[in-house]
Amino acid sequence: MKAFEYANPATVADAIRLVAEQPDADFIAGGTDLVNLMKDGAESHDRIVDINALPLADVVQAGRVIRIGALARMADVAVHPAVRAALPVVSQALLASASPQVRNMAAIGGNLLQRTRCGYFRDSGSPCNKRAPGSGCPALDGQNRGHAVLGGSDHCIAVHPSDFAVALLAVDAVVLTQGPSGARRIPVGEFHRLPGTSPDRETTLAHAELVVGAEVPVTSMAARSAYLKLRDRTSFEFAVVAVAAALDLRGPIVRDLRLAFGGIATKPWRSPEAEAAIRGKPLTDATIEAAGRALVRGAVTREQNAFKVDLVQRALAGHLRELGGLR
Numbered sequence: 001m002k003a004f005e006y007a008n009p010a011t012v013a014d015a016i017r018l019v020a021e022q023p024d025a026d027f028i029a030g031g032t033d034l035v036n037l038m039k040d041g042a043e044s045h046d047r048i049v050d051i052n053a054l055p056l057a058d059v060v061q062a063g064r065v066i067r068i069g070a071l072a073r074m075a076d077v078a079v080h081p082a083v084r085a086a087l088p089v090v091s092q093a094l095l096a097s098a099s100p101q102v103r104n105m106a107a108i109g110g111n112l113l114q115r116t117r118c119g120y121f122r123d124s125g126s127p128c129n130k131r132a133p134g135s136g137c138p139a140l141d142g143q144n145r146g147h148a149v150l151g152g153s154d155h156c157i158a159v160h161p162s163d164f165a166v167a168l169l170a171v172d173a174v175v176l177t178q179g180p181s182g183a184r185r186i187p188v189g190e191f192h193r194l195p196g197t198s199p200d201r202e203t204t205l206a207h208a209e210l211v212v213g214a215e216v217p218v219t220s221m222a223a224r225s226a227y228l229k230l231r232d233r234t235s236f237e238f239a240v241v242a243v244a245a246a247l248d249l250r251g252p253i254v255r256d257l258r259l260a261f262g263g264i265a266t267k268p269w270r271s272p273e274a275e276a277a278i279r280g281k282p283l284t285d286a287t288i289e290a291a292g293r294a295l296v297r298g299a300v301t302r303e304q305n306a307f308k309v310d311l312v313q314r315a316l317a318g319h320l321r322e323l324g325g326l327r
Contacts, residue, residue, distance in 0.1 A: 033114040059072050073108075109212070118147070137157065165262075247320075253283075
């Protein structure tokens with residue numbers, strides 16, 4: 001790890017200024033991802049700006065909106081009474097993430113910004129377009145069991161790792177930011193970028209733009225939501241396939257729904273096509289199967305990750321049946 005300057009500002013404005021004036025500066029909160037990236041040589045910075053002193057850790061419900069501060073810790077958000085009651089999918093996704101020790105340290109804003117667990121990206125001795133643009137993507141023809149079947153490109157097929165981001169996508173959350181150009185409200189579905197030809201650009205954030213929180217509407221659909229995570233082991237492990245679902249049911253009819261997926265795509269993945277196969281129709285085995293087919297239409301697989309197409313369809317079917325009370 002190379003030497004770097006450390007700063008500990010007391011205000012959001014000072015934190016933004018300190019990062020803005022140094023091209024290779026970055027923010028740090030819990031450090032559960034950034035410190036590892038720097039140790040592994042996947043990232044290097046000339047200045048690290050510690051934001052833990054900033055007043056961004058509250059979780060507050062105001063009317064029909066829950067606001068989650070960017071410095072709230074995963075463990076605290078997961079057990080917050082308002083989150084558990086109104087946003088069960090968010091609570092469940094956080095509890096399924098990482099280990100208790102990491103959840104106690106990791107901040108919500110950092111969770112949204114965590115980087116892929118692709119071994120080629122984390123290994124500074126391997127080429128990787130995400131870490132070193134133009135160097136190549138060994139995963140295309142190498143070890144790619146855990147990689148994306150949706151949203152990939154010829155430059156990158158790395159899966160996005162955040163469970164929390166997938167859950168937020170299922171409840172129409174908005175990411176709140178402040179930066180040199182002012183404040184922004186970014187729908188979470190527009191926050192992460194597809195890799196395309198520039199996989200090193202993972203979000204729509206500008207340099208020195210700081211995530212300050214997330215807002216989630218409190219709706220009847222969000223209250224009937226749940227998270228399913230399939231992984232190789234039940235301890236600290238990232239998703240092979242994950243499904244976040246929220247349903248607005250009136251009798252057997254699905255008036256509205258949100259379906260978001262993790263472990264299968266290069267960003268938290270919402271499928272309007274799968275939703276359209278069910279919306280306005282009875283929740284039945286036939287409509288659920290149609291949704292699964294719509295989800296994976298156009299999936300690009302390789303020998304090692306082709307199993308994900310079948311697995312995510314089966315996971316979606318089981319999850320919707322349980323959430324919808326089907327027997």
